[in-house]
Amino acid sequence: MNDIRNNWTKEEILEVYQTPLLELVFRAAQLHRKYNKSTEVHVNSLISIKTGGCTEDCEYCPQAARYSTGVDVHKLMTVEQVTDLATKAKSGGASRVCMGAAWREVRDNRDFDKVVDMVSAVNNLGMEVCCTLGMITEEQAKRLSEAGLYAYNHNLDTSEEYYDEIIHTRTYDDRLKTLENVRNANLTVCSGGIIGMGESVEDRCGMLFTLSHLKKHPESVPINALVAVEGTPLENQPPVPIWDMVRMVATTRIVMPKTVVRLSAGRQQMTLEGQALCFLAGANSIFSGEKLLTTPNPEFSEDMEMLRIFGLQPRVPFQDAQPAKTEAASH
Ligand code: SAM
Ligand code: DTB
Ligand code: SF4
Secondary structure, rough: OOOOOOOOOHHHHHHHHHHHHHHHHHHHHHHHHEEEEOEEEEEEEEEEEOOOOOOOOEEOOOOOOOOOOOOEEEEOHHHHHHHHHHHHHHHHOOOEEEEEEEEOOOOOOHHHHHHHHHHHHHOOOOOOEEHHHHHHHHHHEEEHHHHHEEEEEOOOOOOOOOOHHHHHHOHHHHHHHHHHHHHOOOOOOOOOEEEEOOOOOOHHHHHHHHHHHOOOOOOEEEEEEOOOOOOOOOOOOOOOOOHHHHHHHHHHHOOOOOOOEEEOOHHHOOHHHHHHHHHHHHOEEEOOOOHHHOOOOOOHHHHHHHHHHHHHHOOOOOOOHHHHHHHHHHH
């Protein structure tokens, strides 16, 4: 049977998720080796270019203005601040920088002009650049693409059915529209979600169902374990068991064999052994560096040591890029 499919049923995905654990890991590992260079890991670094004070109501998020989480609000960074941080990330071993802003959506204003400048500056360092700025129009996405943007992240977060329980200020269709705009601008699509928000196993599989039914699978799928931040409505959620993370990673790998599966938020709470199982199950990307957007994360040196122990190598940037976007890398 063809492994790359856009016609998975919800029942099939659930059956995969519920396969006995080690069988599931083995099957995912086989597909991972068939479609990807299994010794390589994409190392990405997050820069929170605009932090906190967000108008939106996403129950997991420490940056929503309506929750008191103690996050320091910062206006948009300068291009210099971003290039400095990106340069440090590059020397730490990162090949991609993901710039995140606590915005509902992109607006055509001076702040956006500045983000466009940040994108070209980081692209000129020879790094892949990703942005996550909330909802975006096709025209805005094209502008970023022309400045050298490589990927745009916009998560579905959860299933269509569970979505309204968590996010109250924009709809699932809004999210899908943004993903369509990103695709139409010829950017690569990064979209995944969070587990541990009280959703059912069916919801986790439902999210993978929607992602796998997009016209083209996202090039990368971040799987976040909820970081339960004090002050958010989800502060008392119990930690995600490592077995759930392994199952989610393996199921994502099987449903979308070629996609880059990113072990995203929640690694600070995971053991090395737990992460090793996730890599075996097909994870091939991480966020590295002491902070995610606002919460702690393993430092570059710790992660490089982890990869060394596992016999994995950080991947060099731009291997799958279009020629136009590789210029900076070849200089
Ligand atoms: N404001 C933009 C947006 O919402 O699209 C971009 C930044 S937002 C923080 C990016 C993603 O981070 C969210 O969609 C969510 O999946 C993830 N995220 C936010 N808070 C999280 C948390 N506490 N634990 C795990 N993931 C989280
Ligand atoms: C993604 O899926 N996870 C990252 C990135 N994309 C933007 C963000 C995780 C944020 C975790 C909570 C925080 O540090 O604020
Ligand atoms: Fe704002 Fe994004 Fe956080 Fe939602 S997830 S509150 S849009 S920063």
